Amino acid sequence: MTLPIILKKNGGKSRSEIRVLVAIEGAVLAISREYFSNKGFLEVTIPHITKATGSCENMDTVFDLDYFGHRAYLLQTGQLFLELLTPILGRVWCYGPSFRAEPKVDKRHLTEFGLVEMEFCGSFEQLLSHMENLISAIVTQMLRLRLKELEVLNVNYHELQKIRPPFKRVTYEQATKILGITWGKDLKRQQEAILVEKFGGKPLIITHHPERMKFFNMKTNDNDPRVVNSADLILPFSGEAIGAAERETEYEKVYQKLEKSTTLKQLQKRGGSIKDFMWYLNHLKQGSLPHSGFGMGVNRVTQFLLGRNDIRMSTTFALNRQTVM
DSSP states (O other): OOOOSSSSTTTTTTTTHHHHHHHHHHHHHHHHHHHHHHHHEEEOOOOSESSSGGGGOOGOOOOOEEETTEEEEOOOOOOHHHHHHHHHHSSSEEEEEOOOOOOSSOOOOOSEEEEEEEEESHHHHHHHHHHHHHHHHHHHHHHEEESSHHHHTTHHHHHTOOOOOOOOOEEHHHHHHHHHEEEEOOOOHHHHHHHHTTTTTSSSEEEOBBBSSSOOTOOBSOOOTBBBBBEEEEETTTTTEEEEEBBBOOOHHHHHHHHHHHHHHHHTTTTTTTTGGHHHHHHHTTOOOOOEEEEEEEHHHHHHHHTOOOGGGGOSOOOOOBBOO
């Protein structure tokens, strides 16, 4: 079984490539940490063994774990933990592994990858600005600090020099009209690439997705109840690198959304119930503040920076279902 980390003589990466990948991955995290610190965010250490509250939209991609006789899962997202702290601390963020039991092995999925997440007491527009500014800071600082490493891999850094906010924004509905697809269908990777190319080959933000496609606690749009205040940042080469949304804060609304969600249906098939979410729901009962947040896949960002079509070649330890240590 061949691991992508091994040296090139055995079919893997060269020593120089490994050095570059380690440097680039580390720089993305270091720049993110500096960005959040400068903006007044506190870094939080979150648990990585959780109940269903540590899952994303799709419960079918969680790794099961026997936790001393109790059902548990490996963490996919720390979002709800950060939300718990947002009313108390105002601005929080975390970094850690996200585990995905992806059934399909391809050039853009890993079963474990680094995830940067943030939550803050702020509006949807402020959230979009943070997305743009963080990516712009990563690109700018990477060109300043790691240009030699980028040159080793023949990266076209001249294109990176053109990346500046604000990024082009389109709604999901506008995107479906451009692509000529039916409203309500999830966008595929190839369709994301078409949209990026249409808007100049630069980062693109797609907003206001259909509610049924997204996580249960995303805030319903005041003007169009079909959609939520969500945003996906689409990058050249890697596709969706950041998923973001304004959060619903009213207990009754969140409870009703969860009851109707695909997430709960999938959880019930695994023997779980809405009780798995009660600690989070009870937190909302006590009162919350308007807040928003996002999750950024570090290796989708490195893939974009390096201009690679395969995420495995943009990652030091690229694990999928065919490669495990």
